[in-house]
Amino acid sequence: xxxxxxxxxxxxxxxxxxxxxxxxxxxxxxxxxxxxxxxxxxxxxxxxxxxxxxxxxxxxxxxxxxxxxxxxxxxxxxxxxxxxxxxxxxxxxxxxxxxxxxxxxxxxxxxxxxxxxxxxxxxxxxxxxxxxxxxxxxxxxxxxxxxxxxxxxxxxxxxxxxxxxxxxxxxxxxxxxxxxxxxxxxxxxxxxxxxxxxxxxxxxxxxxxxxxxxxxxxxxxxxxxxxxxxxxxxxxxxxxxxxxxxxxxxxxxxxxxxxxxxxxxxxxxxxxxxxxxxxxxxxxxxxxxxxxxxxxxxxxxxxxxxxxxxxxxxxx
Amino acid sequence: xxxxxxxxxxxxxxxxxxxxxxxxxxxxxxxxxxxxxxxxxxxxxxxxxxxxxxxxxxxxxxxxxxxxxxxxxxxxxxxxxxxxxxxxxxxxxxxxxxxxxxxxxxxxxxxxxxxxxxxxxxxxxxxxxxxxxxxxxxxxxxxxxxxxxxxxxxxxxxxxxxxxxxxxxxxxxxxxxxxxxxxxxxxxxxxxxxxxxxxxxxxxxxxxxxxxxxxxxxxxxxxxxxxxxxxxxxxxxxxxxxxxxxxxxxxxxxxxxxxxxxxxxxxxxxxxxxxxxxxxxxxxxxxxxxxxxxxxxxx
Amino acid sequence: xxxxxxxxxxxxxxxxxxxxxxxxxxxxxxxxxxxxxxxxxxxxxxxxxxxxxxxxxxxxxxxxxxxxxxxxxxxxxxxxxxxxxxxxxxxxxxxxxxxxxxxxxxxxxxxxxxxxxxxxxxxxxxxxxxxxxxxxxxxxxxxxxxxxxxxxxxxxxxxxxxxxxxxxxxxxxxxxxxxxxxxxxxxxxxxxxxxxxxxxxxxxxxxxxxxxxxxxxxxxxxxxxxxxxxxxxxxxxxxxxxxxxxxxxxxxxxxxxxxxxxxxxxxxxxxxxxxxxxxxxxxxxxxxxxxxxxxxxxxxxxxxxxxxxxxxxxxxxxxxxxxxxxxx
Numbered sequence: 001x002x003x004x005x006x007x008x009x010x011x012x013x014x015x016x017x018x019x020x021x022x023x024x025x026x027x028x029x030x031x032x033x034x035x036x037x038x039x040x041x042x043x044x045x046x047x048x049x050x051x052x053x054x055x056x057x058x059x060x061x062x063x064x065x066x067x068x069x070x071x072x073x074x075x076x077x078x079x080x081x082x083x084x085x086x087x088x089x090x091x092x093x094x095x096x097x098x099x100x101x102x103x104x105x106x107x108x109x110x111x112x113x114x115x116x117x118x119x120x121x122x123x124x125x126x127x128x129x130x131x132x133x134x135x136x137x138x139x140x141x142x143x144x145x146x147x148x149x150x151x152x153x154x155x156x157x158x159x160x161x162x163x164x165x166x167x168x169x170x171x172x173x174x175x176x177x178x179x180x181x182x183x184x185x186x187x188x189x190x191x192x193x194x195x196x197x198x199x200x201x202x203x204x205x206x207x208x209x210x211x212x213x214x215x216x217x218x219x220x221x222x223x224x225x226x227x228x229x230x231x232x233x234x235x236x237x238x239x240x241x242x243x244x245x246x247x248x249x250x251x252x253x254x255x256x257x258x259x260x261x262x263x264x265x266x267x268x269x270x271x272x273x274x275x276x277x278x279x280x281x282x283x284x285x286x287x288x289x290x291x292x293x294x295x296x297x298x299x300x301x302x303x304x305x306x307x308x309x310x311x312x313x314x315x316x
Numbered sequence: 317x318x319x320x321x322x323x324x325x326x327x328x329x330x331x332x333x334x335x336x337x338x339x340x341x342x343x344x345x346x347x348x349x350x351x352x353x354x355x356x357x358x359x360x361x362x363x364x365x366x367x368x369x370x371x372x373x374x375x376x377x378x379x380x381x382x383x384x385x386x387x388x389x390x391x392x393x394x395x396x397x398x399x400x401x402x403x404x405x406x407x408x409x410x411x412x413x414x415x416x417x418x419x420x421x422x423x424x425x426x427x428x429x430x431x432x433x434x435x436x437x438x439x440x441x442x443x444x445x446x447x448x449x450x451x452x453x454x455x456x457x458x459x460x461x462x463x464x465x466x467x468x469x470x471x472x473x474x475x476x477x478x479x480x481x482x483x484x485x486x487x488x489x490x491x492x493x494x495x496x497x498x499x500x501x502x503x504x505x506x507x508x509x510x511x512x513x514x515x516x517x518x519x520x521x522x523x524x525x526x527x528x529x530x531x532x533x534x535x536x537x538x539x540x541x542x543x544x545x546x547x548x549x550x551x552x553x554x555x556x557x558x559x560x561x562x563x564x565x566x567x568x569x570x571x572x573x574x575x576x577x578x579x580x581x582x583x584x585x586x587x588x589x590x591x592x593x594x595x596x597x598x599x600x601x602x603x604x605x606x607x608x609x610x611x612x613x614x615x
Numbered sequence: 616x617x618x619x620x621x622x623x624x625x626x627x628x629x630x631x632x633x634x635x636x637x638x639x640x641x642x643x644x645x646x647x648x649x650x651x652x653x654x655x656x657x658x659x660x661x662x663x664x665x666x667x668x669x670x671x672x673x674x675x676x677x678x679x680x681x682x683x684x685x686x687x688x689x690x691x692x693x694x695x696x697x698x699x700x701x702x703x704x705x706x707x708x709x710x711x712x713x714x715x716x717x718x719x720x721x722x723x724x725x726x727x728x729x730x731x732x733x734x735x736x737x738x739x740x741x742x743x744x745x746x747x748x749x750x751x752x753x754x755x756x757x758x759x760x761x762x763x764x765x766x767x768x769x770x771x772x773x774x775x776x777x778x779x780x781x782x783x784x785x786x787x788x789x790x791x792x793x794x795x796x797x798x799x800x801x802x803x804x805x806x807x808x809x810x811x812x813x814x815x816x817x818x819x820x821x822x823x824x825x826x827x828x829x830x831x832x833x834x835x836x837x838x839x840x841x842x843x844x845x846x847x848x849x850x851x852x853x854x855x856x857x858x859x860x861x862x863x864x865x866x867x868x869x870x871x872x873x874x875x876x877x878x879x880x881x882x883x884x885x886x887x888x889x890x891x892x893x894x895x896x897x898x899x900x901x902x903x904x905x906x907x908x909x910x911x912x913x914x915x916x917x918x919x920x921x922x923x924x925x926x927x928x929x930x931x932x933x934x935x936x937x938x939x940x941x942x943x
Contacts (some may be wrong), residue, residue, distance in 0.1 A: 019455040030471045139603075143543070143596040145550050148570070148588040151577065159578050213719035219675055220714075221734045221785065222707035225699075232722055239724075254462030258551055262574075272463070273555065276470050288463055295460050311769045312723055 005307075009300065016296055021074065024288045025067055028281055070285070079289075080282035084275070089286045092271060097290060099169060100267035103186055103259065104252050104294075110191030111198050111248060116241075118195075119202025120234075126207060134199065141196025146255050150189035150262045157185060167264040186263045190255050194248045201244045205237035212236075239310050246302030250295040341535075344608040345601075351608070354600025361594050365414040372407035376564050379403055387580040396586050399569065400576055405583065409590050412566040415559050416594060419476055420545035423483035428538055430484070431491025436526050438492070439499035450496070453489035461486045465548060469557040479558045483545050494537060498530035539602035543595050550591045566591050620691050622793045622825045623649040623672060623710070628685035630664075630671045639896035641667040641680070643849040646923075649793060654819065654826040656836040656857070658872070659846035662893055665829045668846070669795045672827075673712055674702045690792055708738040711786035715798040717778035721770040727754075727781055728766030734785040753784040757814060776807035780814065787818065793825040800835060812839060833876055837861055842929075845869050848894050848904040851923060855930030865932040867909045903934070911936045 059066070073080060079089035122134040158166040164185055170178040209215070210233055218228045257269030264270075272287035307313045345351035364371060373395065380386070380402030388398040396405040438449040456464070465482040472478035502508055502525060511521055552558045553567030561568060566587045573583035630642035642664045649655050657665045670676050672687055674694060687694050689709050694702060714720045722730060731750035735741060741749070747766065754762035757780040770778060779799060786794050796815065800808040816839065819826055830836050836843065836857070843860045845853040845868065853866040864870040871889035891908035894900075902917040903909070909916065915935060923933045 015451075016455050016458045020459055023459075024467065027467050027471045139596065139599060140592075143599050144592050145547050145554075145567075145588075145595075147551065147554055148591065151570070151574065151584055151588070155577055155581055155584075213714060213716055214722040216675060217714065217720045217782070217785075218722070218733075220673060220706055220712045222703045222705070222737045223733065224703060232725075235724055236722070250460045251462075254460035254465075257462050257466065258554065261555070269463075273466070276466070288467060291463055292459055296458050299458075310724060311726075312771050 009303070013296060013300055017293060018071075020292050020296075021071065021285075021289055022067070024285050024292075025070060028276075028279075028284055029063060074289070079286040082275075082283050083280045084278055084283075089282045092283060093268065093286050093290055096266055096268045096271045096287070099265050100253070100256050100260070100269060100291070101294070103183065103190065103256050103265065103267060104249070106183060106187035107190035107194060107252050107255070108245075108249060110187055111194030111252070112245065114191070114195040115198030115202050119199045119241075120206055122199070122203045123206035123210070131203075135203070138196040138199045141192050142200075144193065146190055146193050147258045147262055149192055150186065150259055153185045153189050154262075167262070169263075169265045182263075182265075186259045186265060190252055190259050193255070194252055198241070198244060198248060202237070202241050205240050206233060209233045209237045239306065242302060242306060242309075246299045249298040249302075253291055253295050341605065341608060345604050348604055348607070350600050351604030354597050354602075354604050357593060357597030358601050361413055361597055362417065364410050365417045368407075368410040368414045372404075372410045374404035374407045376403060376407040376411045377562050387576060387583060389580075389582065397580070397582055399583050400572060405569075405586055408564040408569060409566070409587060412564040412569060412587060413590060413594060415476075415553075415563065415565045416546050416549050416591070419479050419549045419558065420483065420542055423480045423549075424487060424538060424541045424545050426480070426484040427487035427541065428491050428534060431488050432495045432527070432530070432534070434488075435492040435495025435497075436499040436522060439496040440503060446496075449492065453492050456485065457489045461548070462551065465552060466555065466557065469552055474557055474560055476559045479549060479552050482552065483548050486548070487541050487545065490537065490541065491534070494533060495530060498533065499526050502526055502529050536602065536606040539598055539605055543598035543602060546591065546595050546598065620651075621648040621688075622651050622653075622690060623827070624686075624688040624691075625668070625672065626686045626688075628668065628671060628687060629683045630667055630676065631681055631683050632667070632677075633679040634897075637897050639849075641849050641896070642671060644685070645846070645849075645851045646685075647844055647851065647854060649825050649827060651792070651825060652819075652823045653842065654828060654840045656840035656843045657827055657829045657846060658831060658833060658836055658843060660831060660893055662848075662896075663846040664849040665846050666797055669712065669797055669827065669829055672795065673706060673710065675706075675712070704738070707734060707786075707791070708789045709791055710793050710795065711789075711791045712795040712797065713779070713782045713786050713799050716802050717775055717782050717799075718770060718773075720782055721778055723770055725769075726766065727768055727770065727773070731766070731781070731785055731788065734788045738789045749788070750784075753788055754781070756787070756818070757781070757784045759784075774807075775803050776811065779803065779807075779811055783811075783814065783818070787822070787824075790822065791824070793827065794819075795827045795829070797829045798831070799828075801830070801832070808835070815839070833861070833872060845872070848896060848899070850904060850933065851931075852905065852933045853931065854923065855927070855932075859927065859930050865926055865930070865937040866905075866934045867911050867936065868905050905934075911939060 061069075070080070077090065079093060081088055082092060118134055118138075122131045125131045154166055157164045165182055168182055170182050215228060215232055218232050223231070256267055257273065259265070260267040260270040261273060268287045268291050272284055272291070275283040275287070342355075345355050380398070382402070385402040386398055386400055388394055390397045394404045394406065396409065399405055399408065434449060438446040465479075465486055468482035468485055469478040472481055508521070508525060511525060549558055549565075550567035550570075553565040554571045556568065556571065558567060559565045561572075569587040570584055573580070573587075577584055625648070626646045628642050628645045629640055631638050632641045645664070645668055647655070657668065659665050667676070667680065670680070671682055672689070672694075674697075676682070682695060685695075689705060692705075694705065697705075721727070725733075728747060728750055731753060732743065732746045735746045735749055736743075739746070750766055751762045754765060759765055759777060759780055770781075773781065782799075799815075800811050803811065812835065815826070818824065826840075828836060828840055840857050842855065843853075843857050844851055845860070845866065847868050853860060853864065853869045855865075860869060861873055864873055868889070875888045889908060894904055894907065900907075900917070902919060903912070903921055906912045906916040911934075913935070921933045921935050923931045924937075926932045926937050
């Protein structure tokens with residue numbers, strides 16, 4: 001692991017963060033609609049009132065200077081203040097972050113926990129009934145939008161069986177059991193789709209690796225089937241699988257946006273959507289920035305892990 | 317070296333052989349049940365979408381707001397029942413499928429065409445042009461897709477255009493990278509050098525040499541992208557960001573019916589099934605295509 | 616150990632492979648014996664059944680293959696019907712195999728050291744450090760320089776020839792009685808080929824190890840092996856001492872094979888390939904499988920399969936015209 005590689009990747013990281021911050025900033029400004037007017041209501045408002053508020057929000061300055069100011073503030077962690085409520089954005093983001101993070105984590109966990117054993121099972125019984133059943137389920141999983149799965153889950157478990165609550169959020173520290181009960185459906189709805197994609201990849205990986213020559217060598221040496229499978233085949237099959245997990249993390253994060261809407265979870269996605277309509281720039285910018293930052297970091301970690309595990313990757 | 321199974325030559329797949337490609341694809345698709353099913357499903361849905369005006373039994377926009385006529389269960393007048401505003405669900409499904417396919421299709425088409433051009437240009441021109449393009453694409457991939465799509469959609473105002481651009485942008489990096497990788501490979505080949513020496517211009521080389529050699533991968537990737545695009549479109553319209561009401565869109569139909577989940581679940585699940593079938597068909601088609609057009613045979 | 620006991624004894628082996636279009640007898644009634652310190656070549660075109668024979672002996676057949684009849688004895692012990700755990704104990708200890716593609720035959724994510732140590736510790740109860748020292752010694756023996764340090768390297772850091780040396784080292788690790796080499800040099804360049812062969816030669820002499828050397832290349836086999844077995848379409852059609860089989864082949868196919876090789880000591884006007892193609896094993900005609908391509912064929916040949924007969928001391932041939940062939 002050379003320092004130069006690490007340095008270059010960090011530089012990439014910073015560049016991407018900067019790039020997306022810029023894109024977010026300017027994209028939002030393109031949206032028609034003035035936040036001040038939205039705040040004050042479209043009725044007759046005095047020009048002075050508008051002007052005062054604009055100055056207060058710093059919206060009277062040129063776009064570019066607003067941009068640079070915002071960038072500078074991000075570095076210090078100051079995301080500004082909500083135009084609507086005046087609450088420092090950083091507080092809003094912090095409380096929303098834990099919700100989104102937990103949701104995404106659970107969903108990813110479900111996805112990985114399901115996909116690895118099922119993928120292996122399907123690969124080992126390739127062509128037989130189990131494989132067919134599993135592959136078809138995975139196909140169905142990835143052909144269903146996550147919000148449909150969510151609504152289906154709500155219908156079955158909340159409305160019909162009444163086992164789980166329909167929506168809402170309970171902080172973990174308040175009541176762990178209730179918190180879990182509220183998280184179950186959203187996590188599963190999100191996680192199942194990932195499970196489908198990941199399972200297909202695991203299955204393909206295992207099948208591909210099983211056909212490789214070194215597996216035959218291992219058997220010729222007299223290794224047990226257990227050793228051949230876990231020491232040789234899986235060790236190789238996990239590599240491409242891991243890369244997909246990184247990509248899935250991103251898809252999951254975006255998926256939280258809709259899931260939070262449906263289940264009324266106060267996470268970053270919901271923060272973003274609600275405030276986009278009100279043109280509350282600072283909040284939306286921050287929400288999008290943080291979500292993307294998590295994704296970028298997650299992929300950075302996965303890349304790093306990959307270089308550690310695969311000796312063929314030359315870190316020049 | 318001809319592959320006797322699929323009849324596709326590895327290596328130089330010349331422009332002249334393109335018409336054969338279609339018949340080869342079709343012939344091989346019918347070998348597997350998945351291929352047949354996927355192809356069939358997609359064709360049926362395509363027909364429903366294209367001929368929606370003819371096939372739909374009722375006017376999808378016609379509201380009928382009386383207690384008796386809203387949220388009806390399937391009956392003889394309305395084969396799939398009615399929605400919260402008394403509109404015929406079946407007809408709305410036809411038109412909704414049309415919307416989904418239109419939006420998904422145009423966005424993916426844009427992404428494919430633009431991606432192929434950008435990617436091969438980047439690969440051919442090289443230098444900073446290549447670096448900048450790839451940086452841009454990688455950065456775009458850094459965004460969680462939905463977040464980017466929502467932002468773009470909102471930025472461009474609600475409506476189909478926003479959705480189309482958003483989905484196209486989200487898919488662009490994939491096709492650009494693909495085109496670039498394939499072009500790099502083909503540019504290094506000997507017959508490419510020969511063609512250049514013979515005086516073939518950029519456009520000619522692109523059309524006659526570069527495109528045929530990536531067409532297999534592009535086809536496979538396109539069907540995968542289409543499936544994904546339909547999912548994205550349904551998610552965007554669920555959030556109210558796609559084609560605007562009262563025009564029917566499958567995602568929005570689900571959003572509208574959400575509040576009536578307990579009373580009339582069918583109003584939610586019929587459009588949901590429609591989305592499912594469209595995406596399933598496309599996925600099956602994509603899987604079958606990727607088995608048929610063995611991508612590893614390409615140069 | 617009784618020195619007269621053959622190290623490997625194959626009797627009437629029949630191995631069937633299942634494919635989408637049906638079943639074929641990839642190995643059809645093959646019998647031979649390998650003595651201690653003897654080197655035997657198994658030659659034939661691709662598809663002749665040589666590799667499947669080797670895999671049958673090692674009980675490493677693919678999922679679609681099975682041994683339907685016959686017996687295989689290794690060091691006097693029958694391996695047909697043996698429990699999997701017993702088979703595993705024999706693989707790598709009594710008998711080893713070296714494969715054709717050395718770079719692909721090594722696990723890319725494990726170090727060479729780890730793979731060697733694995734080979735050793737599967738059959739010998741040694742501490743890891745001891746095994747590592749042994750591994751270094753083995754690498755030394757196969758002439759890999761700086762052995763101790765190279766244990767930490769990965770396969771992609773080795774050349775093809777060096778990978779093959781590592782494979783040989785792994786095969787030798789537990790001092791097996793016999794080593795099967797399946798086209799060990801085909802994937803390597805000519806210079807490396809010669810080196811690997813020389814290495815094998817040296818090791819076999821030192822360890823008094825028996826070898827089954829599989830190849831489609833007669834020139835490689837000629838200098839290295841004592842006996843040659845020629846396979847065609849799954850059957851053994853000629854079997855005898857190397858010089859006799861090469862100088863005076865008794866089966867038309869062997870004659871064709873020998874004649875299609877460019878001789879190294881003089882020029883010839885043209886190389887004579889064998890006309891026609893190997894038969895489709897799914898649709899075998901009755902009679903001799905080589906008959907369609909044979910220029911000596913008679914009506915008898917198309918009706919019944921010729922069996923292996925002893926034509927000279929230690930030399931067998933499965934052709935009724937064996938005495939009509941002019942040695943050249």
